Structure formats: structure tokens, C-alpha cells
Amino acid sequence: MIEEQVRDRLNWAGNYEYRARTMEHPTSLADLQRAVAGATRVSPLGSRHSFNDIADTPGTLVSLDVLDPGVEIDEAALTVTVGAGVRYGILAQHLQRRGFALHNLASLPHISIGGAIATATHGSGNANGNLATAVVGLELVTASGDVLTVAKGDEDFDGMVVGLGALGVVHRVTLRIEPSFDVRQDVFTDVPWDAVLADYDAATSAAYSVSLFTDWSGDSIGQAWLKSRIDSPTAAPGEFYGGTPADRAYHPVPGVAADHCTQQLGVPGPWSDRLAHFRLAFTPSNGEELQTEYLVGREHAVEAIEAMRALAPRITPLLQVSEVRSMAADELWLSSNYQRPGIGLHFTWKPLQQEVEALLPELEAALLPLGARPHWGKVFMADAAQLAPLYPRFEDFRALAGRMDPEGKFRNAFLERTVFGASA
Structure with missing residues (x-):
């Protein structure tokens, strides 16, 4: 485990200063479990390409940037399983070398897989779903430090993929792939x-x-x-x-x-x-x-x-x-x-x-x-009361978060303002 005070407190754009007390860089799944279980408040931090406070916390930031990418391609199932902290451009290089592809990429290949999925970041194309639509499996570390593995078709899976960091720290992601083009x-x-x-x-x-x-x-x-x-x-x-x-x-x-x-x-x-x-x-x-x-x-x-x-x-x-x-x-x-x-x-x-x-x-x-x-990761003004009517499953997500994180370990100012606000 690599633990440090948060020295570089700015996001990529320089418009937001993180308020977390400490940052941890786990080097293994066991490290990640200990970091989450031992924190009173915790949030996952991706590649810092969010322009608001969605990835902040008053407690501990957890970055997966030094974990082994662990790229595992299942050619028969046409899937790849990879660490959530890996950047899309790095995964794309791995896949291309093996003759495979993702259905789409965002404008920037520099963003982390976990962060992009959690915020419904997208590419383009009338027939192309956003990047999160390629997800067929997740491995999360929950508030207790336990590992939860879920797959497409499981109950509440569709509520967990775009999770905003509110449900746990995503450790690994399984994505649908296709032959290279x-x-x-x-x-x-x-x-x-x-x-x-x-x-x-x-x-x-x-x-x-x-x-x-x-x-x-x-x-x-x-x-x-x-x-x-x-x-x-x-x-x-x-x-x-x-x-x-x-x-x-x-x-x-x-x-x-x-x-x-x-x-x-x-x-x-x-x-x-x-x-x-x-x-x-x-x-x-x-x-x-x-x-x-x-x-x-x-x-x-x-x-x-x-x-x-x-x-x-x-x-x-x-x-x-x-x-x-x-x-x-x-x-x-x-x-x-x-x-x-x-x-x-x-x-x-x-x-x-x-x-x-x-x-x-x-x-x-x-x-x-x-x-x-x-877009959940960019600058906007709407609060929970305004957002709730726009999402038919908004209340279901709030209930899911309440079950998975009953003590609010993963909550932060962004989530309180945009999801869990009393007026929602």
C-alpha cells in the first residue's frame, strides 16, 4: 500500500481542488480492501478528468493507478477483463495487438475505464451505446471491504454500472469486445x-x-x-x-x-x-x-x-x-x-x-x-430535485445505494447535492 498526503490537489483542468485528507494507491486487491474497510469516508479517483467534485471526499481518495492492469482476453466469450484504473488508450493497444476492438472510444483515450463507465461517458454514433454499455461484469469492493462480483443479467446490474462512485470501488471490469476493424x-x-x-x-x-x-x-x-x-x-x-x-x-x-x-x-x-x-x-x-x-x-x-x-x-x-x-x-x-x-x-x-x-x-x-x-462528470447546476424526474429509475438507484452503503461511506458533497438531496 502506498499512502500519502494529497499533494497534487488539482484535477486535470485545474478548476477543482480536492479536499480529501489522504490518498492511497493500493498495490493489490487485499490492499484495496483494507483501504476501503478502514476508511470512514472514501471515494475512488480515476484520471482526474472530471470537472466537478464527483470524485472527492472529506476522507480518503483511492487511486488504482499502480495496480497491475491484468488484461485477460476471453476469445471464446469475446470479452476482456481489466483493472478499472487502466486508461482506455492502453487497453486499446492491448486489444489491437491481439486482433480485437471495443465498439467505441471517447474523445480522449487518456481517461480511466472505471471513471468513464461510472459517469456514462460516451463516444459517438447513432447505433453506438456509451462506453458503459460494453460492460458485462464488475468486481467491486464494497463499504465493508468485501468483494462483490456481478454480471450482466444479475439483479440490479443495470443500476450498478453507472454507479457515480456511490456503490463501492470498482476493482475490475469485464467488457464486450469484437474483432478488430x-x-x-x-x-x-x-x-x-x-x-x-x-x-x-x-x-x-x-x-x-x-x-x-x-x-x-x-x-x-x-x-x-x-x-x-x-x-x-x-x-x-x-x-x-x-x-x-x-x-x-x-x-x-x-x-x-x-x-x-x-x-x-x-x-x-x-x-x-x-x-x-x-x-x-x-x-x-x-x-x-x-x-x-x-x-x-x-x-x-x-x-x-x-x-x-x-x-x-x-x-x-x-x-x-x-x-x-x-x-x-x-x-x-x-x-x-x-x-x-x-x-x-x-x-x-x-x-x-x-x-x-x-x-x-x-x-x-x-x-x-x-x-x-x-453529464455527471462535467460542470452543471441542476440538483437532485431537478434531476430525479429525468431518470425513471432514480429512486431505485437511491434505494440500491442505501442497501449497498447504508452508512454513507461513499457519499460526498456531489452525491448529496445531485442524488441524495432531501428534495429528490
């Missing part, structure tokens, strides 16, 4: 909004994954990134709704060099080097940014986009870039896409915390009536 990435610039919004579903079905980058001002989308599977019967796009095919590589943020981005210009390559927007070998930015995201049912896609365009005079001055993506429905209780296909309206803000927080109530006033669910 190649992807090409094509970028189009200056895509007219009217053409895309005339048939949003068709536009976002033009490739395996479609991302639209915008600052919300003007009549056109700044960039459209299309990731196409080479094994798809659908031909790679030669055009995209009137956009201009890129003749050079682009970064999503205008004016930033594309050196850290994954290969573009239609050059085929492994899924592990194309599905993320950024390359694992490089830190994609200096971290000086804030992020917010709201996920809306796809039936409200056009209405939600038009609402953001109407707010452009308020949004654009604070913004680095926004990304609009689509994802499939799932059955995970606290997933942003529980029982509905949806779109994500993502905002990468300039590091202006007060100004952004002052704007968020306006965004939420426009989007929450459309059923928008905030």
Missing part, C-alpha cells in the same frame, strides 16, 4: 446548419461516428468529423451536406495545430488510432478549460440545437468549441441515454469558472424542459 476519418468544413437540420438522423448516420464542431454563431457548422468503418457496406463519404472536404488536418478548436489529433484525410488505420479524437501519446491540451454537456433525447435534437443557436450571443464569447454527437439508447439506470437514443451538446469553455457558472442556468432553463440530462 479499420477506420478512416474525414473532415468537412463550413457545413450549412439548415442542410443538416433538415434531416438530422440521416446526417448523423452518414458514418460510424459523426461529430459536429461549432461555436453556435453563424449559419454553418465549423467542422464535421466523420469516422467510417472500412468494413461497412456504406461507401466512405465524398461529400457531407454541402461542406468543404478538408485538405489538411484540423484540431477541433479553431486556430490550434492538429499535431495531437488522430489521423485524418481519409487514411485508413486501426480503430484504436481513429475512434478517439486525440492521440494517446500526447496530452491534448494544457488542461486550462472547463467542460459542460447536456444529453437530450434524439426526438428533441433540432429543437435543442436551435435553442443553443439562439443563445449564441451569450455562449460564443465564453466558448472554445462545442461538439454535437449522437448515441444509442441503453438500459443503465443513471445513463444519460437510459431508454432513449440521444444527442450530446458538449461545451468546452474557456477557463472562466464564474462566468460559465453564471450562464449555465440559462442553458439549463432551455434544455431541462426538453429532458436534458447533464
Whole structure:
């Protein structure tokens, strides 16, 4: 067991300072069990890519960063079991070497598997569920320090996957995999909004994954990134709704060099080097940014986009870039896409915390009536009373957490504010 005072108290973005007294880095499962059992309050800490206090605690932070990744591929079952602290990009390299793939990756391959799953982090694609939908098994250390192993189909499994750190510390995860595949990435610039919004579903079905980058001002989308599977019967796009095919590589943020981005210009390559927007070998930015995201049912896609365009005079001055993506429905209780296909309206803000927080109530006033669910790991203002009606299994999750952690060992300020608030 490696125990230390929390010296580096900032998250990746530098906008949040952890308040935990100590941090432990267990080197074995037994170490992890002792750390959890011996703590009065404890929270798991992933790769620090959350922009709020979801991973904090007044007691002990537990990081799995020095545990053996223990990558175990079951070729017959098409699954991989891996330590929850492993980063997606590292797992992708392991899988690609063995000829296997995950169905999707998030924009950043640098995030931990456990943290991404717990917050319903996603990639893109009309037919692609978020990253947590690949989970078919979990091994958790519960509040008592005992090990609980659950599998897809078990009672309450769908409530445990997107667990927000409220149910225990996830030690290992089993994920569904598939044979490896190649992807090409094509970028189009200056895509007219009217053409895309005339048939949003068709536009976002033009490739395996479609991302639209915008600052919300003007009549056109700044960039459209299309990731196409080479094994798809659908031909790679030669055009995209009137956009201009890129003749050079682009970064999503205008004016930033594309050196850290994954290969573009239609050059085929492994899924592990194309599905993320950024390359694992490089830190994609200096971290000086804030992020917010709201996920809306796809039936409200056009209405939600038009609402953001109407707010452009308020949004654009604070913004680095926004990304609009689509994802499939799932059955995970606290997933942003529980029982509905949806779109994500993502905002990468300039590091202006007060100004952004002052704007968020306006965004939420426009989007929450459309059923928008905030991304659990990003900056938002809604509390438990506002969130509860948005999740049909919200009360079931609260009851599950009460059974698994009756003394509230895993609770923190974030969970009290957004899940367990008395008004929920």
C-alpha cells in the first residue's frame, strides 16, 4: 500500500481542488480492501478528468493507478477483463495487438475505464451505446471491504454500472469486445446548419461516428468529423451536406495545430488510432478549460440545437468549441441515454469558472424542459430535485445505494447535492 498526503490537489483542468485528507494507491486487491474497510469516508479517483467534485471526499481518495492492469482476453466469450484504473488508450493497444476492438472510444483515450463507465461517458454514433454499455461484469469492493462480483443479467446490474462512485470501488471490469476493424476519418468544413437540420438522423448516420464542431454563431457548422468503418457496406463519404472536404488536418478548436489529433484525410488505420479524437501519446491540451454537456433525447435534437443557436450571443464569447454527437439508447439506470437514443451538446469553455457558472442556468432553463440530462462528470447546476424526474429509475438507484452503503461511506458533497438531496 502506498499512502500519502494529497499533494497534487488539482484535477486535470485545474478548476477543482480536492479536499480529501489522504490518498492511497493500493498495490493489490487485499490492499484495496483494507483501504476501503478502514476508511470512514472514501471515494475512488480515476484520471482526474472530471470537472466537478464527483470524485472527492472529506476522507480518503483511492487511486488504482499502480495496480497491475491484468488484461485477460476471453476469445471464446469475446470479452476482456481489466483493472478499472487502466486508461482506455492502453487497453486499446492491448486489444489491437491481439486482433480485437471495443465498439467505441471517447474523445480522449487518456481517461480511466472505471471513471468513464461510472459517469456514462460516451463516444459517438447513432447505433453506438456509451462506453458503459460494453460492460458485462464488475468486481467491486464494497463499504465493508468485501468483494462483490456481478454480471450482466444479475439483479440490479443495470443500476450498478453507472454507479457515480456511490456503490463501492470498482476493482475490475469485464467488457464486450469484437474483432478488430479499420477506420478512416474525414473532415468537412463550413457545413450549412439548415442542410443538416433538415434531416438530422440521416446526417448523423452518414458514418460510424459523426461529430459536429461549432461555436453556435453563424449559419454553418465549423467542422464535421466523420469516422467510417472500412468494413461497412456504406461507401466512405465524398461529400457531407454541402461542406468543404478538408485538405489538411484540423484540431477541433479553431486556430490550434492538429499535431495531437488522430489521423485524418481519409487514411485508413486501426480503430484504436481513429475512434478517439486525440492521440494517446500526447496530452491534448494544457488542461486550462472547463467542460459542460447536456444529453437530450434524439426526438428533441433540432429543437435543442436551435435553442443553443439562439443563445449564441451569450455562449460564443465564453466558448472554445462545442461538439454535437449522437448515441444509442441503453438500459443503465443513471445513463444519460437510459431508454432513449440521444444527442450530446458538449461545451468546452474557456477557463472562466464564474462566468460559465453564471450562464449555465440559462442553458439549463432551455434544455431541462426538453429532458436534458447533464453529464455527471462535467460542470452543471441542476440538483437532485431537478434531476430525479429525468431518470425513471432514480429512486431505485437511491434505494440500491442505501442497501449497498447504508452508512454513507461513499457519499460526498456531489452525491448529496445531485442524488441524495432531501428534495429528490
